[in-house]
Amino acid sequence: MFKFEGPALKLLFFIVPLLLLYGCSSPATKPPIPRSYVAPVMPKPEIIIPNAVQSELDRFKPRSWKYIVIHHSASDAGNASSIGKYHREVNGWENGLGYHFLIGNGNGASDGQIEVGNRWNSQIDGAHAGNGEYNKYGIGICLVGNFENRHPTDSQISSLVYLVNYLQKRCNISTENIVMHCNVRKTECPGNQFPYYDVLARLR
Ligand SMILES: [Zn+2]
Numbered sequence: 001m002f003k004f005e006g007p008a009l010k011l012l013f014f015i016v017p018l019l020l021l022y023g024c025s026s027p028a029t030k031p032p033i034p035r036s037y038v039a040p041v042m043p044k045p046e047i048i049i050p051n052a053v054q055s056e057l058d059r060f061k062p063r064s065w066k067y068i069v070i071h072h073s074a075s076d077a078g079n080a081s082s083i084g085k086y087h088r089e090v091n092g093w094e095n096g097l098g099y100h101f102l103i104g105n106g107n108g109a110s111d112g113q114i115e116v117g118n119r120w121n122s123q124i125d126g127a128h129a130g131n132g133e134y135n136k137y138g139i140g141i142c143l144v145g146n147f148e149n150r151h152p153t154d155s156q157i158s159s160l161v162y163l164v165n166y167l168q169k170r171c172n173i174s175t176e177n178i179v180m181h182c183n184v185r186k187t188e189c190p191g192n193q194f195p196y197y198d199v200l201a202r203l204r
Contacts, residue, residue, distance in 0.1 A: 068167055068179070074146050103141065138179075
């Protein structure tokens with residue numbers, strides 16, 4: 001026999017009063033739905049920036065940045081902690097994570113989760129571009145994943161668009177200075193599946 005337990009039981013408590021309230025109304029009282037009716041399409045996915053991340057973004061007075069440089073991690077999984085550990089211990093970078101921001105893909109961090117690196121919090125040079133000018137004046141954003149093999153997730157792109165919009169306004173960076181890593185150094189990064197022009201088209 002099916003037993004209502006845990007979440008199912010809670011759902012039942014929620015649904016039963018709703019049914020009592022609305023379930024008995026006569027269908028004849030509802031206006032008919034016109035044949036031409038098309039349900040509005042909600043933007044997918046909706047992006048939710050946790051207050052904690054937004055306040056972390058807002059907390060620091062940015063120094064003068066000129067560029068935004070977009071990367072992929074070229075790995076299937078990762079987060080600020082694991083990639084930062086690699087940069088510190090293997091690359092020997094004392095400031096750890098070379099990027100200013102990381103955007104998770106669901107493997108290691110939540111899908112679309114923006115992680116704020118200590119280089120943003122400290123407003124210091126990045127170690128991501130392999131190019132002095134772009135390390136000094138470029139904000140490094142890395143999306144977790146290997147976009148030689150696959151696309152970023154929809155949530156990652158939504159978060160990236162949000163973050164780039166925010167940084168553009170906050171730091172007064174022009175759209176032509178939003179670049180991919182491969183634009184400033186000979187590299188495949190961020191991969192040939194990265195939808196650069198779609199991202200630019202979504203900026204406002
Ligand atoms: Zn890169």
